[in-house]
Amino acid sequence: MNKSLREKIVEQGNLPAHIAIIMDGNGRWAKANNLPRVAGHVEGINSVREIVQVCGEIGVSYLTLYTFSNENWKRPQKEVSAIMKLLLSTIKKEVGNLNKNNVRLSTIGNINDLPDNSRQGILEGIEVTKNNTGLNLILALNYSSRQELLMAVQRIADKILSGEMNSNQISEAIFSRELYTVDIPDPDLLIRTGGESRISNFLLWQLAYTEFFLTDIHWPDFREEDLLNSIIDYQGRQRRFGQIEEQVSA
Ligand code: FPP
Numbered sequence: 470m471n472k473s474l475r476e477k478i479v480e481q482g483n484l485p486a487h488i489a490i491i492m493d494g495n496g497r498w499a500k501a502n503n504l505p506r507v508a509g510h511v512e513g514i515n516s517v518r519e520i521v522q523v524c525g526e527i528g529v530s531y532l533t534l535y536t537f538s539n540e541n542w543k544r545p546q547k548e549v550s551a552i553m554k555l556l557l558s559t560i561k562k563e564v565g566n567l568n569k570n571n572v573r574l575s576t577i578g579n580i581n582d583l584p585d586n587s588r589q590g591i592l593e594g595i596e597v598t599k600n601n602t603g604l605n606l607i608l609a610l611n612y613s614s615r616q617e618l619l620m621a622v623q624r625i626a627d628k629i630l631s632g633e634m635n636s637n638q639i640s641e642a643i644f645s646r647e648l649y650t651v652d653i654p655d656p657d658l659l660i661r662t663g664g665e666s667r668i669s670n671f672l673l674w675q676l677a678y679t680e681f682f683l684t685d686i687h688w689p690d691f692r693e694e695d696l697l698n699s700i701i702d703y704q705g706r707q708r709r710f711g712q713i714e715e716q717v718s719a
Pocket of ligand 1: 492493494495496497498510513514517534535536537538541552555556559560608663
């Protein structure tokens with residue numbers, strides 16, 4: 470519990486409603502600590518637990534975690550299978566805690582291609598927490614933003630071919646409705662840990678006006694105080710959405 474930072478955030482008022490996080494640096498954290506890579510993912514779970522808890526407590530509405538990308542399948546088979554097992558064991562272990570904290574679990578990405586038991590565990594977690602009204606915790610799993618965009622294009626093309634709509638009806642709102650994020654507002658704040666400065670095929674459409682916070686801290690070391698500092702940094706910015714300063718501060 471970090472009272473003074475939390476109080477500062479509450480006083481400021483403009484809390485980001487949706488925070489998205491690229492959790493990077495687990496492998497390097499493990500290496501720096503002379504541990505196998507998987508130990509970085511295991512410790513990363515402790516960061517996930519703490520960040521979910523804090524987001525729920527301070528009133529963030531949506532938290533999207535880039536948990537497993539479509540490209541992550543290319544990692545050594547041993548690591549992929551360890552991450553899948555970790556995912557399942559974490560969800561099983563934490564679902565009671567999520568419920569207690571009124572957290573609603575959901576996913577973006579193609580979960581059909583996950584191993585059966587991991588997919589089943591996730592679907593159960595989604596079912597058990599579906600009536601919760603606090604933080605929406607969204608796990609990006611087997612997620613690729615380019616694939617998501619292509620899927621939206623295909624769906625719209627099918628609707629045009631079947632005569633359900635005309636091409637001149639395609640708008641940003643119509644297009645957004647075909648994305649995984651249909652019921653989710655665009656992120657206000659994107660955090661990337663681990664010192665890299667790239668988007669890595671994450672929410673390419675949805676991040677159009679999102680504020681970025683990049684930090685060298687590796688994900689297993691990213692905890693409450695780091696999150697609160699990133700929010701304070703966000704609160705100090707002026708979001709102009711393409712307009713000039715005088716227009717947005719008027
Ligand atoms: C990036 O670090 C991390 C991942 C690809 C996996 C993240 C997954 C977890 C923390 C488990 C998530 C579980 C739940 C329930 C959310 P990296 O391995 O790319 O690190 P490196 O860049 O230092 O090698």
